[in-house]
Amino acid sequence: MTQELALDTVIRQRIRGLRLARGWSLDALASRCFLSPSSLSRIETGNRRIALDQLVPIARALGTTLDQLVESAEDEDVVIRPQPEHTRGLTTWLLSGERALHGMTVAKMRISPERPTGSEQLSVHPGREWFTVLSGIVRLRLGERTVLIQAGEAAQFSTMVPHVIGAQDGPVEILTIFDHDGERVHLHDSDHASHSSNTGQDHA
Template identity: 40%
Template sequence: MDHVPRGPAPETAAPDTVPDVAPQLRALRRRRGLTLEAAAQRAGLSPAHLSRLETGNRQPSLPMLLALARIYGTTVAELLGETPPERDPVIRADRSEPVEADGWIYRQAGGAGRAMQCLRVHVPYATRADIVRVHPGEEWLYVLEGQVRLALGETVHLLDPGDGAHFDSLTPHRIGAAGRAGAEVLFVHTLLQSPAAELCLGGGAPHPR
């Protein structure tokens, strides 16, 4: 039986921009056989924070959704309850609804259930700039508008429109917009679903530096 620790009074319910994420988060965690405490530790969250995500009292940011998707061996699309009836190789612009979470705005730019996740992302200024991510796989991003600050290990790169980056996700990294107007990027990352990948996650999920 999961233990949900008592915490502060619930925060104001998030707007209905991510309608199915709360029940999906709980169902997928239980399907993976993880307790609330174990899943929270892997995601770099407190159990109380994850509990609020699962009850809909807190809205997850894009980095949280990506981290939880990796931990549960699924995709952001599944976390959002998107289950297309068939695998269409073409993703139409008018069918890609924007989703906003904690300042990040993103659209699915690829199909669900693939080995890679493709997103078009609006990266806000300084949001979670103090969060360093480390996890198995690869990431690729391409700047469409604005300027992106990409920290890889101890090196910080400023990327302008037309610049791209492709790196091993085991390299500690963080991504943020360099300007207050934010930045638009195309973002692709591999999704590892094997038991070995799950073991590799360990402390490799987001954690404060």
């Protein structure tokens, strides 16, 4: 019963929060989900029982789904405990869950000068990539260009340009965001590379 009450409270908070995020008054949302403003107010404040046939139009009006509106508030998926994946000169920690926001994947990488960055390592795929340098100096190869990015700086670029990320002088750490294509090329290919003799190929 306690869990049901807790979820009931969360649902009410979600309705109110989504309404306010859109800048809507009670009247504005009520007109979109065919409820009276007073009924909607009592739903938000807990003075009225929430009925399923009310939640469906409310969710639709708020631009969400019934599943998302009533999903459990349990937080077992909040903490991510990344496990390091190693290839030559590169260690990667996956920092986002399986349902990463908008298909994006967040990863932390530690790159040492031992990582191969020759022409055969240059990667090309659709999309864009972004990273920020946590420590060290990154040597980013973009086609014929070499760009040095210092700690505290960030870089973004089209991944249709052949590219590879390396370390200048000493080890570097970066925080990077991949879209779906970048995640597939860099992280999945590195999994394959870590089990092959050519562990430095085709990454970032």
